[in-house]
Amino acid sequence: xxNLEHTLxxxxxxxxxxxxxxxxxxxxxxxxxxxxxxxMIIEGIKNKLDFKIFDTSNKFLIADFGCSAxxxxxxxxxxxxxxxxxxxxxxxxxxxxxxxxxxxxxxTDNDFNTLFRTLPSYQKYFAAGVPGSFHVRLxxxxxxxxxxxxxxxxxxxxxxxxxxQCNEHSEEVAKAFLDQYASDVDTFxxxxxxxxxxxxxxxxxxxxxxxxxxMSQTSTGIIFNLFGSCLADLSKMGVIAKEKxxxxxxxxxxxxxxxxxxxxxxxxxxxIEKLEVWDHAMFRAMKLDPQALCVQFRTISxxxxxxxxxxxxxxxxxxxxxxxxxxxxxxxDEVSNHQIEMFILLKRSNNVIxxxxxxx
Amino acid sequence: xxNLEHTLxxxxxxxxxxxxxxxxxxxxxxxxxxxxxxxMIIEGIKNKLDFKIFDTSNKFLIADFGCSAxxxxxxxxxxxxxxxxxxxxxxxxxxxxxxxxxxxxxxTDNDFNTLFRTLPSYQKYFAAGVPGSFHVRLxxxxxxxxxxxxxxxxxxxxxxxxxxQCNEHSEEVAKAFLDQYASDVDTFxxxxxxxxxxxxxxxxxxxxxxxxxxMSQTSTGIIFNLFGSCLADLSKMGVIAKEKxxxxxxxxxxxxxxxxxxxxxxxxxxxIEKLEVWDHAMFRAMKLDPQALCVQFRTISxxxxxxxxxxxxxxxxxxxxxxxxxxxxxxxDEVSNHQIEMFILLKRSNNVIxxxxxxx
Numbered sequence: 001x002x003n004l005e006h007t008l009x010x011x012x013x014x015x016x017x018x019x020x021x022x023x024x025x026x027x028x029x030x031x032x033x034x035x036x037x038x039x040m041i042i043e044g045i046k047n048k049l050d051f052k053i054f055d056t057s058n059k060f061l062i063a064d065f066g067c068s069a070x071x072x073x074x075x076x077x078x079x080x081x082x083x084x085x086x087x088x089x090x091x092x093x094x095x096x097x098x099x100x101x102x103x104x105x106x107x108t109d110n111d112f113n114t115l116f117r118t119l120p121s122y123q124k125y126f127a128a129g130v131p132g133s134f135h136v137r138l139x140x141x142x143x144x145x146x147x148x149x150x151x152x153x154x155x156x157x158x159x160x161x162x163x164x165q166c167n168e169h170s171e172e173v174a175k176a177f178l179d180q181y182a183s184d185v186d187t188f189x190x191x192x193x194x195x196x197x198x199x200x201x202x203x204x205x206x207x208x209x210x211x212x213x214x215m216s217q218t219s220t221g222i223i224f225n226l227f228g229s230c231l232a233d234l235s236k237m238g239v240i241a242k243e244k245x246x247x248x249x250x251x252x253x254x255x256x257x258x259x260x261x262x263x264x265x266x267x268x269x270x271x272i273e274k275l276e277v278w279d280h281a282m283f284r285a286m287k288l289d290p291q292a293l294c295v296q297f298r299t300i301s302x303x304x305x306x307x308x309x310x311x312x313x314x315x316x317x318x319x320x321x322x323x324x325x326x327x328x329x330x331x332x333d334e335v336s337n338h339q340i341e342m343f344i345l346l347k348r349s350n351n352v353i354x355x356x357x358x359x360x
Numbered sequence: 361x362x363n364l365e366h367t368l369x370x371x372x373x374x375x376x377x378x379x380x381x382x383x384x385x386x387x388x389x390x391x392x393x394x395x396x397x398x399x400m401i402i403e404g405i406k407n408k409l410d411f412k413i414f415d416t417s418n419k420f421l422i423a424d425f426g427c428s429a430x431x432x433x434x435x436x437x438x439x440x441x442x443x444x445x446x447x448x449x450x451x452x453x454x455x456x457x458x459x460x461x462x463x464x465x466x467x468t469d470n471d472f473n474t475l476f477r478t479l480p481s482y483q484k485y486f487a488a489g490v491p492g493s494f495h496v497r498l499x500x501x502x503x504x505x506x507x508x509x510x511x512x513x514x515x516x517x518x519x520x521x522x523x524x525q526c527n528e529h530s531e532e533v534a535k536a537f538l539d540q541y542a543s544d545v546d547t548f549x550x551x552x553x554x555x556x557x558x559x560x561x562x563x564x565x566x567x568x569x570x571x572x573x574x575m576s577q578t579s580t581g582i583i584f585n586l587f588g589s590c591l592a593d594l595s596k597m598g599v600i601a602k603e604k605x606x607x608x609x610x611x612x613x614x615x616x617x618x619x620x621x622x623x624x625x626x627x628x629x630x631x632i633e634k635l636e637v638w639d640h641a642m643f644r645a646m647k648l649d650p651q652a653l654c655v656q657f658r659t660i661s662x663x664x665x666x667x668x669x670x671x672x673x674x675x676x677x678x679x680x681x682x683x684x685x686x687x688x689x690x691x692x693d694e695v696s697n698h699q700i701e702m703f704i705l706l707k708r709s710n711n712v713i714x715x716x717x718x719x720x
Contacts, residue, residue: 059500099500103488108479112472116491119468126499128463129489131476139486140419140459 036343037205038076040274044201044345045083048273051091060084060098061144062125063195065134067104067115074120077102081124084145100125103144105134109303135187139195177215181253185263193269196348202270208340209254210279218339222332223297223325224252230317230324239316240309248308257342264346274345290325293332294318396703397565398436400634404561404705405443408633411451420444420458421504422485423555425494427464427475434480437462441484444505460485463504465494469663495547499555537575541613545623553629556708562630568700569614570639578699582692583657583685584612590677590684599676600669608668617702624706634705650685653692654678 062080081100088098104115108131119127132138192202207220215221235245255263257277264272288296298318306314325332422440441460448458464475468491479487492498552562567580575581595605615623617637624632648656658678666674685692 057502059503061500101500101503108476112476112489116468116472116489119491126497127491129472129476129491131479131487131489137486140421140461142417143419143461 033205033341036276036278036341037203038079040205040276040343040345041076041080041201041203042083044203044273044347045080045087048345048347049084049087049201050199051088058096058098059101060088061101061103063103063105063130063139063144065105067106068110074118074123077125078120101128102126103128103130103139105130105132105138108132135184135191137191137194141194142197144195145197145200174214177253178255178259181255182259182263185255185260186267189264189267189269193267193348198348200348201273202346202348203343204346205341205343206260207254208260208277208342209256210338210340211256211258213338215252215254218254219332220252220254220339222328223293226324226328226332227297227301227321230321233324234317234320240313244309248304254339257340260342260344264344269349270346271349272344273347274343276343278341278343279339290322290329293325294322297321393565393701396636396638396701397563398439400565400636400703400705401436401440401561401563402443404563404633404707405440405447408705408707409444409447409561410559411448418456418458419461420448421461421463423463423465423490423499423504425465427466428470434483437485438480461488462486463488463490463499465490465492465498468492495544495551497551497554501554502557504552504555505557505560534574537613538615538619541615542619542623545615545620546627549624549627549629553627553708558708560708561633562706562708563703564706565701565703566620567614568620568637568702569616570698570700571616571618573698575612575614578614579692580612580614580699582688583653586684586688586692587657587661587681590681593684594677594680600673604669608664614699617700620702620704624704629709630706631709632704633707634703636703638701638703639699650682650689653685654682657681 062077064077081102084100085098088095102125104112104127106112106115110131112129112131115129116127130138196202209215209218216225231240231245231248234240235242257275261272261275264270302314302318305317309317422437424437441462444460445458448455462485464472464487466472466475470491472489472491475489476487490498556562569575569578576585591600591605591608594600595602617635621632621635624630662674662678665677669677
């Protein structure tokens with residue numbers, strides 16, 4: 001079922017609109033993560049942003065990669081603007097105030113109409129939407145001051161229509177997964193490196209796995225694999241054709257801290273200013289029941305499921321999946337500390353490549 | 361029926377999508393006008409654009425105001441990019457090539473999803489969408505090099521939900537129309553003046569009327585007034601309530617060349633580098649039959665008609681309108697030279713206000 005072939009075809013973005021199954025209404029976990037990412041960028045702005053090294057010409061450009069259309073989208077942006085504003089006023093007492101422009105990026109199929117219509121009316125920035133995959137260049141050279149994004153290979157924006165399943169069949173397959181992941185992250189960092197001004201900051205946040213833990217042992221791995229066995233069951237029951245199941249894969253690779261650091265250092269365009277790791281014990285308060293797990297999984301996978309199996313199959317598949325999750329809930333429950341969340345504050349190196357590493 | 365009250369509520373944008381009644385499929389006249397506007401900006405780039413007076417940092421930003429979602433949207437942009445590229449290479453032989461970013465602006469309710477999905481795959485620029493009315497600031501200070509827009513008070517993007525009918529009841533009403541128009545154009549120019557870099561170019565193109573011709577004598581005036589009498593008929597026939605008709609107005613004011621020049625000079629932020637006038641005799645080849653006139657009128661008015669009279673009335677109203685246009689076609693046919701189209705190349709004055717006027 002593994003498929004390592006990566007194509008540049010865009011994946012389906014999150015379920016749009018603001019209905020009960022929309023991403024906008026079902027992202028408490030993402031909101032928790034965004035909250036931490038927000039704090040990191042705000043601390044970064046306070047401690048690491050130096051207006052003296054770049055000419056803002058009184059404008060400050062922020063990009064939000066993989067923004068989707070939910071309220072989380074506007075969440076971090078306003079706090080960044082506030083923090084930058086405060087820092088700017090302390091360094092530039094007599095200058096006129098900064099003007100902010102915020103670029104909301106997601107895949108071309110994202111629901112930008114909803115995004116634009118739900119922009120807060122009190123917005124203190126000039127807003128723009130940027131369609132396209134963030135695996136390629138999306139902005140002119142040196143045009144951004146702070147890109148805010150989620151390096152979450154669990155999200156549709158990260159995936160490019162190609163699909164990796166998380167059962168490591170062998171060392172070799174695991175290595176191939178890592179190589180593909182490394183190449184994707186490297187391409188991503190290189191694209192951003194062109195776009196960000198020297199001295200600009202970027203926070204990346206990414207789910208990961210502790211050293212020695214296999215993908216299939218992480219809580220997300222279990223949830224994904226259960227979906228795989230749900231499809232296998234439905235195929236045996238004659239509900240879905242076997243070849244349809246065989247040709248379907250959901251993408252997933254979680255790096256370890258060491259792997260991700262290695263990739264960033266090898267890329268060389270950014271210094272790691274801060275790195276913070278949450279183990280999933282910290283998320284236990286946010287732990288979801290089977291129904292909620294299904295809804296969350298559905299918000300990120302429904303587009304792909306619909307495209308592959310057809311509109312008419314969607315309800316049946318997810319109804320069966322909830323049962324599967326209920327039956328196997330203990331497996332998920334037991335391993336929920338076998339997964340980590342990484343937050344990394346990066347600074348675009350100014351001409352020279354610096355690899356300062358500040359650990360927590 | 362006249363209503364001079366201007367609100368900042370946004371008007372409905374053009375009919376979206378690419379169906380048979382969409383703006384995308386029904387804008388041959390606009391395409392002809394865009395063609396001339398495009399030529400003017402290209403000549404302007406060739407003769408008036410000077411890279412030496414502004415720092416591009418190798419990026420060049422273009423904005424397309426009131427872009428809608430049709431193919432005309434991408435039409436002018438590519439030619440501008442080509443012309444700027446050629447000029448840049450002659451002035452900067454050893455520099456790396458420019459990178460272009462194009463901002464497509466229209467009202468928040470515009471169909472940006474369609475716009476993004478139909479972006480040419482061969483695009484040689486970074487694309488972004490900017491939602492909002494161009495009567496207010498949409499970009500940070502000094503961030504644009506060339507805004508391309510259509511100062512067409514006949515278009516929904518120009519109107520702000522407030523509605524002016526074109527029957528001049530008196531000198532006084534005509535004066536009030538002109539004052540409102542002047543104030544709108546002034547606000548528009550002032551917003552753009554903040555956004556454009558010194559030395560940046562802008563072409564505005566606007567329908568107008570020759571000196572001494574009343575709005576109600578222009579071909580567009582006749583078409584608009586026929587729509588008014590169509591509604592009055594339907595009200596008499598009991599199809600629509602009289603108060604609904606009385607509270608509905610379609611916006612229209614065409615300035616004379618002298619009026620528009622006066623407004624631009626008084627505003628003071630731009631020099632008029634070139635001014636060209638087409639009388640409507642030049643459009644005779646493009647003259648439309650009643651059916652086509654109705655389709656064209658419908659693409660710009662359907663949103664407002666639907667909002668005001670309800671979805672269920674739209675077909676009946678426009679079916680009756682075609683009949684009205686057929687019966688009164690000679691009136692339209694006779695006056696089709698009583699309207700002009702103005703093309704004005706403006707240059708953002710560099711610190712000092714210059715009002716160089718080059719007439720054709």
